[in-house]
Amino acid sequence: xxxxxxxxxxxxxxxxxxxxxxxxxxxxxxxxxxxxxxxxxxxxxxxxxxxxxxxxxxxxxxxxxxxxxxxxxxxxxxxxxxxxxxxxxxxxxxxxxxxxxxxxxxxxxxxxxxxxxxxxxxxxxxxxxxxxxxxxxxxxxxxxxxxxxxxxxxxxxxxxxxxxxxxxxxxxxxxxxxxxxxxxxxxxxxxxxxxxxxxxxxxxxxxxxxxxxxxxxxxxxxxxxxxxxxxxxxxxxxxxxxxxxxxxxxxxxxxxxxxxxxxxxxxxxxxxxxxxxxxxxxxxxxxxxxxxxxxxxxxxxxxxxx
Amino acid sequence: xxxxxxxxxxxxxxxxxxxxxxxxxxxxxxxxxxxxxxxxxxxxxxxxxxxxxxxxxxxxxxxxxxxxxxxxxxxxxxxxxxxxxxxxxxxxxxxxxxxxxxxxxxxxxxxxxxxxxxxxxxxxxxxxxxxxxxxxxxxxxxxxxxxxxxxxxxxxxxxxxxxxxxxxxxxxxxxxxxxxxxxxxxxxxxxxxxxxxxxxxxxxxxxxxxxxxxxxxxxxxxxxxxxxxxxxxxxxxxxxxxxxxxxxxxxxxxxxxxxxxxxxxxxxxxxxxxxxxxxxxxxxxxxxxxxxxxxxxxxxxxxxxxxxxxxxxxxxxxxxxxxxxxxxxxxxxxxxxxxxxxxxxxxxxxxxxxxxxxxxxxxxxxxxxxx
Numbered sequence: 001x002x003x004x005x006x007x008x009x010x011x012x013x014x015x016x017x018x019x020x021x022x023x024x025x026x027x028x029x030x031x032x033x034x035x036x037x038x039x040x041x042x043x044x045x046x047x048x049x050x051x052x053x054x055x056x057x058x059x060x061x062x063x064x065x066x067x068x069x070x071x072x073x074x075x076x077x078x079x080x081x082x083x084x085x086x087x088x089x090x091x092x093x094x095x096x097x098x099x100x101x102x103x104x105x106x107x108x109x110x111x112x113x114x115x116x117x118x119x120x121x122x123x124x125x126x127x128x129x130x131x132x133x134x135x136x137x138x139x140x141x142x143x144x145x146x147x148x149x150x151x152x153x154x155x156x157x158x159x160x161x162x163x164x165x166x167x168x169x170x171x172x173x174x175x176x177x178x179x180x181x182x183x184x185x186x187x188x189x190x191x192x193x194x195x196x197x198x199x200x201x202x203x204x205x206x207x208x209x210x211x212x213x214x215x216x217x218x219x220x221x222x223x224x225x226x227x228x229x230x231x232x233x234x235x236x237x238x239x240x241x242x243x244x245x246x247x248x249x250x251x252x253x254x255x256x257x258x259x260x261x262x263x264x265x266x267x268x269x270x271x272x273x274x275x276x277x278x279x280x281x282x283x284x285x286x287x288x289x290x291x292x293x294x295x296x297x298x299x300x301x302x303x304x305x306x
Numbered sequence: 307x308x309x310x311x312x313x314x315x316x317x318x319x320x321x322x323x324x325x326x327x328x329x330x331x332x333x334x335x336x337x338x339x340x341x342x343x344x345x346x347x348x349x350x351x352x353x354x355x356x357x358x359x360x361x362x363x364x365x366x367x368x369x370x371x372x373x374x375x376x377x378x379x380x381x382x383x384x385x386x387x388x389x390x391x392x393x394x395x396x397x398x399x400x401x402x403x404x405x406x407x408x409x410x411x412x413x414x415x416x417x418x419x420x421x422x423x424x425x426x427x428x429x430x431x432x433x434x435x436x437x438x439x440x441x442x443x444x445x446x447x448x449x450x451x452x453x454x455x456x457x458x459x460x461x462x463x464x465x466x467x468x469x470x471x472x473x474x475x476x477x478x479x480x481x482x483x484x485x486x487x488x489x490x491x492x493x494x495x496x497x498x499x500x501x502x503x504x505x506x507x508x509x510x511x512x513x514x515x516x517x518x519x520x521x522x523x524x525x526x527x528x529x530x531x532x533x534x535x536x537x538x539x540x541x542x543x544x545x546x547x548x549x550x551x552x553x554x555x556x557x558x559x560x561x562x563x564x565x566x567x568x569x570x571x572x573x574x575x576x577x578x579x580x581x582x583x584x585x586x587x588x589x590x591x592x593x594x595x596x597x598x599x600x601x602x603x604x605x606x607x608x609x610x611x612x613x614x615x616x617x618x619x620x621x622x623x624x625x626x627x628x629x630x631x632x633x634x635x636x637x638x639x640x641x642x643x644x645x646x647x648x649x650x651x652x653x654x655x656x657x658x659x660x661x662x663x664x665x666x667x668x669x670x671x672x673x674x675x676x677x
Contacts, residue, residue, distance in 0.1 A: 039394035040338050047513075090584055092332070095393075096524050099337035100574060103517035107567020110513065115560035132408065206345060210401030213394050221389065253412050258405035265402040272389055280387055 011136070012249055018138040018146055019241030019260055022202050025150035026195040027215035027237025028157065028230050032188055034216040035168040035226075041083070041189065043209030044098040046196045048079030050109030050205055053130055054116060065145055069197045072130075076193040079105055080186065106205070133204030135256035136249065146198045153194040156187075164188055165226055202241075203257035211237065214264040221275035236271075240264035312447045314552050317566060319453035320506045321518050321544030323460050327499055328523030329537050333475045334495075337520045338393065339378065342400035343496070344503045344512040346377040348407025351504075355415065363452075367504055374500025377403060378493070449508065456505045463498050464537070467491070472533060510563045517567035518544050521574050528577040528584045543573050601641045604631065606650060606668035609660050622658045 026042075033041055049072035056071025057063065079101045086097040129137065157164065163184055166174040171181040192212065199208045219232035244260025273281050331340050350373025351366050358365035377399055384395035464471065473481040474491040481488050499519070506515045526539035551566030558565070579586050605627065612621040620626065628638050642658075645651040650664035660668065 034391070034394050037391050037393060039391060039397040043338075043341075043397060086578070089586060089589065090528060090578065092524055092527060093335045093337075095335045096332050096337040096520060099341055099516060099520040100524055100571075102341060103513055103567055104521060104571030104574070106513050107517050107564045107571065109564070111555070111558065111560045111564030111568050113561075114564060115558045118559045207401045207405055209397045210405070213397035214401075217390055217394050217398060255408060255412050258408040258412075261401050261405035262409065265398070265405070268398055272384075272387065278389060280389070 012245070014138045014140055014143050015135050015249060015256065016242050016245040018143045018202055019135060019245050019256070020238045021143065021146045021150050021241075022195075022199050022211065023215065023237030023239070023241035023260075024234040025153060025198055025237075026208075026211040027219070027233040027235070028154060029192050029195045030212035030214075030216040030237075031219065031226070031230050031233050032164055032168050033192055033212055034220070036185075036188075038189075039213045040095075040098055040209065041080075042192055042196060042212035044083065044102040045076045045079050045189070045193055046200065046205045046208035047102040047109075048105035049073070049076040049193070049196060049200060050106055050130065051075050051112055052109075053200075054109055054112035057116065058112065065142055065201065068130075069145070069149075069200070072200055073193055073197045075105065076196055077190060080189045080193065084182075084186065129204075130200045131204050132206065132255065133200065133202050133257040135202045135245065135260075138201065142201060146201075149194055150198055153191045156191055160184075160187070168226075203260055207257050207261045210261045210264060214261075214268050215240070218264075218268045218271035221271040221278045236264070236267050240267055310552075312450060313562065314549055316447070316449050316453055317510070317548030317552060317562070318545045319450070319457050320510055320514075321522065321548045321566075322541045323453060323457045323502050324506060324515060324518035325522040325526075325540035325544035326460055326464055326537050327495070327502060328519035328521075329526065329533070329540050330471055330475055330495060331499070331519060332523045332527055333533075337524075338396055339381065339496070340499055340503070340519050341516045342381070342396045343374045343377055343500055344507065344515050346400045346403035346407075347371075347373045347500065347504055347507075348404055349373055349410060350376075350407075352407055352410045352415070363448075367501065370504040371497065371500045373403065374503065375493070375497060378496045378500075452505045452508075456502050460498060460502060463494070467494065471495070510566070514563040514567050517570050518547075521567075521570035522547065525570070525574045525577045528574075528581040544570070547573060598637075598640055598644055601631075601633070601637070602645045602648075602650070603668070603671045605641055605645060605658075606660065606664055607671055609651070609658060610665065610668040610672075613660060613665075619657065623656045624653075624658065625656070627658075 030042065033039055052071035052073065052075025053068045054071075055075070056068050059071075060067050062068075083094070083097045083101050086092050086100065087094045092100075163174070163179055166177070166179065167181055167184050167188065171185075174184070175181050195212065196208055199211050203211055215233040215237040216229070218236050219229045222232055223229050240260055240263040243263035244256055247263065248254040248256040248259040271279075273279055276282070328337075328340075331337050347370035350369035350371070352369075353373070354362065354365035354367070354369030357369070380399045381392070381395045384390045384399065385392050390398070470481070470486050470491055473484070474486060474488045478488045481491070502519075503512070503515050506518075510518075522543035523536070523540040525543045526536045529539055530536050547566050547569040551569040552562055554560075554569060555562040555565035577585065580588075582588055608627075608631065609622055612618045615621075621630075624638065624642070627633060628635065631638075633641065642651070642653070645664070646653060648663075649661055650667055652659050652661055
């Protein structure tokens with residue numbers, strides 16, 4: 001497998017392009033989720049999207065990606081509102097609310113998918129590929145759909161960049177300036193739902209969480225500026241997508257989704273350890289250096305908070 | 307023992323084992339950590355399979371429990387670096403573990419009975435088939451024994467460490483000062499959660515384990531303020547979901563695990579709407595009642611202000627209220643009803659006047675406002 005194959009082989013090109021688009025979109029949108037400390041929202045919403053796929057199929061009988069993904073998007077959105085409602089109106093914590101929506105929606109999805117599977121309906125085969133994703137089945141129209149959806153989401157982000165930035169760093173200030181943080185938050189989450197919808201076919205419900213969190217955490221290590229973080233995060237996501245594709249395709253029995261996630265994990269680990277300013281290795285070295293050489297100055301150094 | 311009965315009984319035992327632990331997870335805000343563990347034990351299962359050279363219950367158990375603890379440890383480690391938030395740490399660790407597990411399964415065990423779907427939504431439908439035998443005697447279905455054992459372990463754990471768990475949950479600082487180690491309690495609880503997850507998910511899959519740990523406990527949390535009641539209600543809600551879920555799955559000819567999770571969701575929805583204290587309906591009614599009460603107090607103060615003054619006759623007509631206080635007809639009527647029912651206000655034709663107790667009440671309100 002070489003980079004050249006990636007551009008000459010039709011299947012390979014589609015898979016790599018799809019994984020790349022997913023990496024860019026989820027990497028960029030994931031930054032906001034991570035900064036707002038909602039890293040697991042994506043996990044909950046990707047599970048919540050599953051019943052939408054089943055219901056869309058039951059209602060229309062169509063397996064066209066756009067129909068199923070629309071269903072997934074609506075279900076994910078209902079999940080968002082449910083989580084919001086539970087957190088706002090009860091004493092149940094956000095963490096529990098995520099768990100509730102995740103497991104119940106997913107349970108409903110599994111119930112419906114198994115119900116569909118046992119109806120002796122020959123047309124249904126393949127609905128379960130959304131569970132684990134099957135990047136290898138991506139065709140050109142899928143990639144086009146993903147690109148358009150992702151482009152729309154990123155376009156929305158560009159238009160509201162200032163507002164979202166404010167929301168991520170200082171929601172109280174945003175509210176005092178007259179923006180509606182609650183509505184902006186829901187809009188931002190809706191964009192994340194779009195990223196999830198894009199990812200379902202490629203990495204599947206379970207691994208989607210990492211696609212949103214991983215690139216952002218890695219990118220955060222290298223910079224203190226949001227704009228740079230967004231770009232880096234998109235690049236890391238895309239790199240993981242392409243690396244995962246190359247590691248998996250052409251070999252038997254190696255699924256693409258998990259390889260993308262494992263590549264991403266490697267990027268995260270390297271960034272956590274070796275990034276110039278925030279890398280853990282350097283921090284450790286600095287610490288022991290300070291202990292060995294400047295014992296008297298140690299207390300004079302200001303504590304640097306993150 | 308009929309296989310239907312075995313399935314339902316297994317479901318009830320899983321529900322009891324999970325829901326009792328779930329109460330502590332909900333209160334300690336660790337619901338998603340349980341979700342992470344349930345996914346992350348997959349590589350542990352594979353490692354157990356690899357070491358034992360085949361499906362071995364014990365090896366799988368140890369491997370998975372170890373993987374669960376490794377997950378918890380890694381999440382703590384990442385959090386302690388100060389580079390990653392707690393929820394992002396979870397979001398990185400468990401997909402990595404699950405991806406590793408899926409990779410190992412599909413690469414090396416593509417043809418054996420260890421597929422990832424089964425891990426996600428289990429095969430409770432088949433619990434009747436695997437029986438344990440002691441010599442020639444049929445001891446009954448294997449999962450029944452496993453889940454029964456786990457229930458027992460969990461109940462013993464909760465009973466023996468009840469005081470410590472309660473203290474570490476509600477006041478970790480105090481627990482530490484008194485000499486209980488919150489960290490020990492944390493890892494102890496996580497160890498029990500891990501083995502429960504492993505034991506349960508061969509029967510019902512990872513998702514149902516999470517559903518049964520979190521949802522019935524959250525339902526119970528909406529219904530009561532007392533921990534013992536919460537545990538009892540959670541187990542009850544889980545058991546009912548197990549029974550009704552089996553029925554639903556039978557009707558739809560679908561996954562039992564999915565159906566049980568669905569019913570836990572329905573139970574939670576009902577509690578969310580109709581819980582006497584916490585429910586949305588009760589809240590809405592309380593709010594409406596408070597609005598009327600507040601308006602009635604406003605009315606009393608309004609009447610007191612103008613009492614005995616020349617414009618009193620004009621100010622205290624019913625129609626004037628509507629324009630001055632901007633109440634619509636219906637709302638004004640409800641406020642008046644309340645005030646009259648409590649004999650705070652008398653109605654003389656169109657004129658309203660304060661009763662003695664109404665005057666006292668309105669003076670009270672004014673004082674409260676000043677204080």
